[in-house]
Amino acid sequence: MVEVLAVMVGFIAIMFVSINVLQLPIQLALFASWFLVMALGLKLKLSYENMQKGLIDGIHNGMEAVLVLTTVGALIGTWIAGGIVPSIIYYGLSVMNPQIFLFAAFIICALTSLATGTSFGTVGTAGVAMMGIGHSFGIPLPLVAGTVISGAYVGDKMSPLSDTTVMTASLCKVGLIDHIRSMMWVSVPAILIASVLFLVVGFFYVDDSADTSRATMAMQALESHFTVSPWLLLPAAIVILLLTRRFPSIPVITFGAVLGSICAWWAQGIAPIEAIRIAYVGNAIESDVEFLNTLLNRGGIESMLGVIALILFALGLGGLMERVGILQSISNGFLRWANNPGRLTISTMLGGFFGNFFGGAAYVSLITASTITEKNYDKQGIDRRVLSRNTEAGGTITTPMVPWTDGGVFMAATLGVSTLTYLPFLWFHMLVIAISIFYGFANIAIWRTQPIPDDAPSAGTTPSVQTS
Structure with a gap:
């Protein structure tokens, strides 16, 4: 543990000095951290080839997120150039009351993510449109971003179509429906409380008359730079429908980008080759309207290269840490400390947070959260449905809270708001964490099983339970 703590302190020092003192890109800080972990591996007599394999395995485990990020970049660029996003913003402005906007944005993004099972797809489509509407209403973008991300992660955490939901149930050896039902004990109260908070803030914070005037100006600016039509809402509906029907996200989003290029040529009068080129270089307009320049000069695969x-x-750092044994050492420390349901809940969440902080991906966090603490649940006779619920709360939920995770980077790049800026407004996320910890210490929804001794094999199925 001394060596583990030394690596953790060194990692934090590298990140702080590189970003805040030397003003270097965060990519270089993470790259330098590879060699910090490798130094510990060499001290432990691991070969470089062995560590490189761990590094490559870590990257391989998160490649799907990289591919999705690439396709979403193309989709955003073509959807803006094709007038799809401007049309969504325009019609949203025409029917939405500014004072209920935050509540409506949260519910719309939550329903979209529940239907599609993807937070990335939700934020890249409905989320971008909500950012435009909220900005035109004069609502601070960090608050809008927090609302959008909060809604998007409702489905990422709860939808049976979500890869993280399915993966967590599999890792914890829990039935998918049982896993979702367990999460409902925490998520339903969190959704209700977050909805009330967004509604109250909208009524007391948003100035209805001033915002309506600004929204009218935004609609005029959109009409002057884009052809706006209800037909341009059709590509968004098609993409959401295909995702809802569980078609693979990467080809579906790519198909959406193709539809965006067609709309850019057909509806906006952009030359065919240029409409295709926008999928890579992104949309670019010259306007005196700050609203258009802020929201609509973006997208394209090229804009995502630094993020990738x-x-x-x-991901490579996470694979290195697993291969060197740092994650296992943390696991052993948790096993000695977590001797009641409250502490066990906290230890699982910390395991997920460490996976995000050092591994940089939701997939890594789900692995660390479940593997670090699963034996303690069996020893204490606590059903693994509680483990799976806490794994999502510590892994999936904390992913957009860390600036260099796949989720954190994606949200910041797609919405144009930094992670630390939108972090205070992730109210759904904070409520899930707080309610989960409260349940642990209050012994609420902590289902019991027969305790399993240390020398017994791990259970492969969920045993019969009774409510504690």
């Missing part, structure tokens, strides 16, 4: 590099470095 960051994710690759973070």
